[in-house]
Structures are given as C-alpha cells and as structure tokens.
Amino acid sequence: MPVSVKICGLTEPLSLHAAVAGGARYVGFVFYPPSPRSIAPSMAAELARLVPTGVRTVGLFVDPENDFLEHVVSQVPFDLIQLHGKETPRRIAEVKAAFNIPVMKAIKVGGPEDLAAALEAAEVADRLLFDAKPPAKVSALPGGNGIAFDWTLLAGRSWPKPWMLSGGLKPENAAEAVRTTGATALDVSSGVEDRPGHKDPELIRRFLDSVAGL
Numbered sequence: 001m002p003v004s005v006k007i008c009g010l011t012e013p014l015s016l017h018a019a020v021a022g023g024a025r026y027v028g029f030v031f032y033p034p035s036p037r038s039i040a041p042s043m044a045a046e047l048a049r050l051v052p053t054g055v056r057t058v059g060l061f062v063d064p065e066n067d068f069l070e071h072v073v074s075q076v077p078f079d080l081i082q083l084h085g086k087e088t089p090r091r092i093a094e095v096k097a098a099f100n101i102p103v104m105k106a107i108k109v110g111g112p113e114d115l116a117a118a119l120e121a122a123e124v125a126d127r128l129l130f131d132a133k134p135p136a137k138v139s140a141l142p143g144g145n146g147i148a149f150d151w152t153l154l155a156g157r158s159w160p161k162p163w164m165l166s167g168g169l170k171p172e173n174a175a176e177a178v179r180t181t182g183a184t185a186l187d188v189s190s191g192v193e194d195r196p197g198h199k200d201p202e203l204i205r206r207f208l209d210s211v212a213g214l
C-alpha cells in the first residue's frame with residue numbers, strides 16, 4: 001500500500017504548493033497560539049482554497065473549547081480535526097458530535113505504558129496519530145518537537161482505527177520508520193523546516209520522494 005503523507009504546520013502558499021505537488025495526501029494547519037506554526041483562521045482559509053480535491057485538510061487543536069473550534073471551523077473547511085492535547089474519549093466524542101467532522105486523536109508515546117490510551121481513544125476517534133511524548137521542560141510544545149519515540153513499540157501491532165506515525169520524521173529516516181512500524185501514513189512538521197515554523201519546499205519534496213516508492 002502506498003504511504004500517505006501529511007505535511008503539518010503549513011503557513012504559506014509556497015510550502016502548500018510543494019506539499020501538493022509532491023503528492024501529500026493531507027495538509028495540516030496549527031491553531032495553537034504558542035506554536036511558531038500557529039496560523040490565523042483567515043490565512044488558513046486562503047490556503048485551504050488552494051488545496052485540490054483529493055488532498056485532505058486537517059485542523060490541529062490542543063484542548064480547544066467549543067467556542068474556539070466554532071470560530072475556526074466556520075472559516076476553514078476541514079476534512080479532519082486533529083486533537084493534540086489531553087482530550088479524553090468523552091471530549092473526543094463531544095467534538096465529533098458538535099462539529100460533525102472526523103477526529104484524529106494524537107497519542108503521545110514515551111514507552112509501552114502509553115499505548116493503552118490508543119485503544120481507549122480508538123473507541124470514539126476516527127483515526128489515531130502516534131507522536132513522541134514531549135520533553136518534560138515547561139516550554140515544550142505538546143507536539144511538533146522534532147523528536148522520535150522508539151518505533152519498535154509499534155512493530156507488529158495492529159489498531160482498530162487507521163493510524164499515522166509522527167514525531168521526529170525527516171527525509172533521512174522516513175523509509176526506515178515505515179519499515180520498522182508498518183505505518184501506511186506519516187505526519188511530519190519540523191523535519192521539513194529550515195527554521196522553527198518555516199517549511200522548506202525542498203525538504204518537503206525530499207520527504208515525499210523518500211517514501212514514494214515504498
């Protein structure tokens with residue numbers, strides 16, 4: 001099965017074009033003000049207009065209130081909402097019911113003990129996203145930190161919902177990540193940036209090329 005790629009944290013047309021031209025199947029926009037990739041809903045709406053049919057738009061939120069979701073969702077058409085905070089299964093179900101948009105829940109993995117949360121989330125979420133647990137320091141973002149977890153934790157496992165692998169992926173390790181985990185979908189952000197929050201079209205192209213033949 002060909003590997004689908006999500007390029008997350010897009011903020012400008014040039015990198016969006018690079019993602020689409022290179023074959024990305026998902027493009028993600030971050031609505032989390034502390035992030036260097038955070039984007040205004042109006043700008044995300046402009047970018048979403050450039051996304052062709054067949055490429056899915058993803059809105060990334062961290063423990064969002066319904067009012068904030070409403071504010072963004074009323075401006076930007078999403079195929080998927082990504083919840084990247086501490087949302088419980090109950091909250092995931094609430095978001096799905098309130099906005100009628102499929103939800104992908106991020107599972108933060110530091111060790112084997114963290115994988116039980118995936119099974120709980122899968123009871124309500126439409127998709128799972130395995131990401132590295134953020135570092136303990138206070139300033140760390142809940143995701144998009146460019147760090148990988150032990151991929152062998154996912155080797156040979158299966159999950160009740162479609163899933164993506166993320167965390168510290170880059171052009172140099174994406175193929176190995178696929179071989180180790182069996183992932184059929186990858187999500188990358190900082191691994192295709194030349195500085196925090198700024199996507200590099202050439203790195204996007206190289207990332208997509210690195211998994212194109214798998």
Ligand SMILES: O=C(O)c1ccccc1NCC(=O)[C@H](O)[C@H](O)COP(=O)(O)O
Binds near residue numbers: 188191
């Ligand atoms: O990207 C951010 O700034 C961010 C902020 C808050 C929560 C999640 C965030 N990013 C998540 C992602 O972009 C990806 O889903 C994933 O974590 C990959 O990140 P990276 O390791 O940088 O490739």
